[in-house]
Amino acid sequence: MNEQAPTAGIEARLAVIEAKDEIRELTAKYCFAVAEGDAETLIDLFCEDGVFSMRDREWVGHTGLRTLYDGAASGVTPKPYIQNHVIQVDGDAATGRCGVEIRMVNKGVANTVAGHYSDTYRKVGGRWLFARRDFKVFHWVPLARGWA
Amino acid sequence: MNEQAPTAGIEARLAVIEAKDEIRELTAKYCFAVAEGDAETLIDLFCEDGVFSMRDREWVGHTGLRTLYDGAASGVTPKPYIQNHVIQVDGDAATGRCGVEIRMVNKGVANTVAGHYSDTYRKVGGRWLFARRDFKVFHWVPLARGWA
Amino acid sequence: MNEQAPTAGIEARLAVIEAKDEIRELTAKYCFAVAEGDAETLIDLFCEDGVFSMRDREWVGHTGLRTLYDGAASGVTPKPYIQNHVIQVDGDAATGRCGVEIRMVNKGVANTVAGHYSDTYRKVGGRWLFARRDFKVFHWVPLARGWA
Numbered sequence: 001m002n003e004q005a006p007t008a009g010i011e012a013r014l015a016v017i018e019a020k021d022e023i024r025e026l027t028a029k030y031c032f033a034v035a036e037g038d039a040e041t042l043i044d045l046f047c048e049d050g051v052f053s054m055r056d057r058e059w060v061g062h063t064g065l066r067t068l069y070d071g072a073a074s075g076v077t078p079k080p081y082i083q084n085h086v087i088q089v090d091g092d093a094a095t096g097r098c099g100v101e102i103r104m105v106n107k108g109v110a111n112t113v114a115g116h117y118s119d120t121y122r123k124v125g126g127r128w129l130f131a132r133r134d135f136k137v138f139h140w141v142p143l144a145r146g147w148a
Numbered sequence: 149m150n151e152q153a154p155t156a157g158i159e160a161r162l163a164v165i166e167a168k169d170e171i172r173e174l175t176a177k178y179c180f181a182v183a184e185g186d187a188e189t190l191i192d193l194f195c196e197d198g199v200f201s202m203r204d205r206e207w208v209g210h211t212g213l214r215t216l217y218d219g220a221a222s223g224v225t226p227k228p229y230i231q232n233h234v235i236q237v238d239g240d241a242a243t244g245r246c247g248v249e250i251r252m253v254n255k256g257v258a259n260t261v262a263g264h265y266s267d268t269y270r271k272v273g274g275r276w277l278f279a280r281r282d283f284k285v286f287h288w289v290p291l292a293r294g295w296a
Numbered sequence: 297m298n299e300q301a302p303t304a305g306i307e308a309r310l311a312v313i314e315a316k317d318e319i320r321e322l323t324a325k326y327c328f329a330v331a332e333g334d335a336e337t338l339i340d341l342f343c344e345d346g347v348f349s350m351r352d353r354e355w356v357g358h359t360g361l362r363t364l365y366d367g368a369a370s371g372v373t374p375k376p377y378i379q380n381h382v383i384q385v386d387g388d389a390a391t392g393r394c395g396v397e398i399r400m401v402n403k404g405v406a407n408t409v410a411g412h413y414s415d416t417y418r419k420v421g422g423r424w425l426f427a428r429r430d431f432k433v434f435h436w437v438p439l440a441r442g443w444a
Contacts, residue, residue, distance in 0.1 A: 011306055108444055161314065165313055245324075
């Protein structure tokens with residue numbers, strides 16, 4: 001008799017739920033670190049070969065990402081709020097999509113941003129990390145002008 | 149001896165968590181489809197007899213819902229962001245409440261909307277769907293005017 | 297042979313997931329009650345000795361909290377939206393951090409608020425409650441002026 005039998009299926013289902021929970025917290029930690037301008041923590045949330053892409057630009061690997069996040073941390077830090085998260089887990093890989101609203105200051109002007117992230121996640125050394133974030137911008141406009 | 153005994157309670161608890169996870173993703177998929185003006189996908193998230201209600205209007209069934217979502221898709225698509233989700237699961241039925249903020253464009257003017265959805269969900273053919281969404285609007289105003 | 301062995305670890309993991317789920321819903325219920333100006337419900341979400349702190353002020357215990365929430369309920373109620381929640385559970389205690397955006401009206405003027413809550417939660421009589429909410433305000437400004 002296989003003693004694992006009664007629990008093996010349940011354990012696998014629970015592991016998927018736990019993975020999704022950790023991945024949602026990964027994106028939350030991302031928001032906290034952006035809001036605090038903590039480039040070190042941000043980079044640590046990405047795989048060594050992790051990529052962030054936006055419009056026609058890419059920041060590749062920890063060195064490339066440092067350029068991006070040091071820049072964001074140099075002035076008034078953006079305040080991102082992530083919602084609407086859908087995640088598909090496949091073993092130690094996962095993909096996800098989530099919405100984001102960001103309060104920014106660009107050259108002294110309050111900007112408001114709305115968009116979606118398309119993410120790829122990978123479990124490395126027991127931790128879920130970003131393998132890739134593709135940021136699709138719906139609009140990135142001065143608050144006073146609005147999104148029309 | 150009942151071999152199911154040790155795991156039956158755990159399986160039932162896990163099933164509730166999984167149902168809530170899927171229902172949260174249902175509302176996220178709703179936001180993605182609204183943002184993309186994808187009326188087909190939106191309708192497919194509702195039961196055949198599903199209802200969306202707002203203020204004193206109702207859109208009933210897939211045919212009625214198509215009127216609503218084709219309209220939303222005809223211009224600049226709204227960008228909804230859903231949060232604060234509370235869900236009660238009872239077998240293949242569930243109720244929930246969640247907050248929503250929406251970035252709209254109405255007649256060329258940036259509008260901002262805040263409200264709550266009161267939802268009823270039903271599991272049909274293995275998938276959780278909207279049986280009913282009642283949208284309570286706190287305010288729906290031009291961004292330049294604000295909500296005061 | 298210990299019949300509990302195969303399921304004990306799984307049950308403990310599931311209990312953590314359930315606790316986090318209930319705590320997220322606690323913060324959602326908080327938002328609903330604030331939006332409705334329901335001070336009784338708000339106070340009931342806190343431990344008897346619960347604390348809310350903001351800037352250099354603290355509201356302590358159900359009596360102190362009533363002062364805070366009766367005030368919020370006296371005019372146009374704030375509309376908070378909570379996101380980006382990270383939670384650590386340790387038995388019947390937990391800590392968490394989450395982001396919040398709030399639509400306010402102050403003296404007839406539309407205000408927009410962004411910040412983070414640092415929370416402590418405690419399980420009392422089978423229910424997770426707020427033991428403490430520390431509200432860090434990023435900005436609290438008239439919408440027309442923005443956050444620059």
